[in-house]
Amino acid sequence: MRRLPIFFVLDVSESMAGEPHAQLQRAMESIVEQLRQDPNALESVHISVIAFAGKAGTVVPMVDLMSFYPPRLPLGGGTALGEALDELMTRIEVDVKKTTPNQRGDWEPVIYLLTDGRPTDRTEAAIKRWRQHYASRAHLIAVTLGGAADTQVLKQLTDDVVSLDNGTGEDLSRFARWVSASVAAQSQALDAGKTAPGISLSKAGDVGISLVKKGDPAPVDDQVVVFTGRCHRHKKPYLLKYNAVAVPGGLGGITSRGIYGLEGAYPLSEEYFEWSSVSSTKASVSSDQLEGVPPCPHCGALSSFALCRCGKLMCCNGPGVQTCPWCDADIEFGKGSGSSFDVGRGQG
Ligand SMILES: [Zn+2]
Ligand SMILES: [Zn+2]
CATH class of the missing domain: 3.40.50.410 (von Willebrand factor, type A domain)
Incomplete structure (x- = not known):
């Protein structure tokens, strides 16, 4: 056979x-x-x-x-x-x-x-x-x-x-x-x-x-943005996934303002990094463009979107000093200042 x-x-x-x-x-x-x-x-x-x-x-x-x-x-x-x-x-x-x-x-x-x-x-x-x-x-x-x-x-x-x-x-x-x-x-x-x-x-x-035929329209850009963070308590990684918010009448149904709504927070295993490329040209998106901050999928801390000065995300349960699970620096988080910041974005 x-x-x-x-x-x-x-x-x-x-x-x-x-x-x-x-x-x-x-x-x-x-x-x-x-x-x-x-x-x-x-x-x-x-x-x-x-x-x-x-x-x-x-x-x-x-x-x-x-x-x-x-x-x-x-x-x-x-x-x-x-x-x-x-x-x-x-x-x-x-x-x-x-x-x-x-x-x-x-x-x-x-x-x-x-x-x-x-x-x-x-x-x-x-x-x-x-x-x-x-x-x-x-x-x-x-x-x-x-x-x-x-x-x-x-x-x-x-x-x-x-x-x-x-x-x-x-x-x-x-x-x-x-x-x-x-x-x-x-x-x-x-x-x-x-x-x-x-x-x-x-x-x-x-x-x-x-x-799909030749000459079909080019794909819509950037429908999904993702971020990886780490739980400050368990050190485990997680993924935050946002989807472009469609605005009726916008080009291709997608808003040009680039607003992304939260889809979910997913726990990751360390294996994730073995299957990831060493990041090269990462696009950047401002936190202003993101809607919704989920709790940490590992420990339940209120926010999974706290930014260390090393540029990485971690979870945070409110104001106070916390050790960054990526770089071990002690970071003091104040009450939300409301100012926006840019975060490196995954490559999809
Ligand atoms: Zn956590
Ligand atoms: Zn750090």
Whole structure:
């Protein structure tokens, strides 16, 4: 039996924090569950999962469908698409068997690349290498989540770019059904000895997945801003996520004043920093533009938005002296002065 290798290359950047991340996790579980009900898929489909944020890495090396266990997906800062493509090409070299006079190789691999953002690393070299050496012997489908993904970059990579409208959970469960149905159809056709028909995108529209065409409008800028802070009591990191507030009549529905409303505060593990790129060009946003300050998700302190002079955020439970969990300096917090300050912003 020839193997049908499927790679999932998943964006786990910080803009995915919260519900989208949980939905992505569930979508992976549901794809595997649905595929396992298909005898053809069970025999041929092999799956590998590559995750990328500021760094890219293989979280599940190629394994058969029965042995596959959906991984706990990491989360990090940055969107290193170039690095993710390099990792993908390396894994294809290592994991996909070539046909030689002595062995029947694997079927052409299928790659689902999911991203909700814009690359924060350099992608030109990786895209060029992909087009030259891999595009003709692999089928890559790029899937965008939400309206901020850079479809121009993805279009350079593959003709098959589809968008899941707003990246809600509903969209991801439809995505899961679509992927399992098309992979099952592919493994059936291959089993019946037909030449590889390729994954068809024609049915995508039926489940609300739209094809992105050349010349589609550029993505809306900066829909999400995130900040990382640390709990002053437990020293553990957390992520604050704000979404652009839509103003009716504004350009693209998004206000030009750049007001961001709080979505939530999420506890992070130290693993977050391993998946984040060493921050380079960080944009800055003023606290005036932010609406809503949540309590610390670790200790419940009133504010998770206290700024140390080292430039990092920590939680704070009111006026008094506190030790910064980042730089160990003692900082005195007064009553809220109400003056605004600029804080470094994550890269999404
Ligand atoms: Zn705290
Ligand atoms: Zn500090």
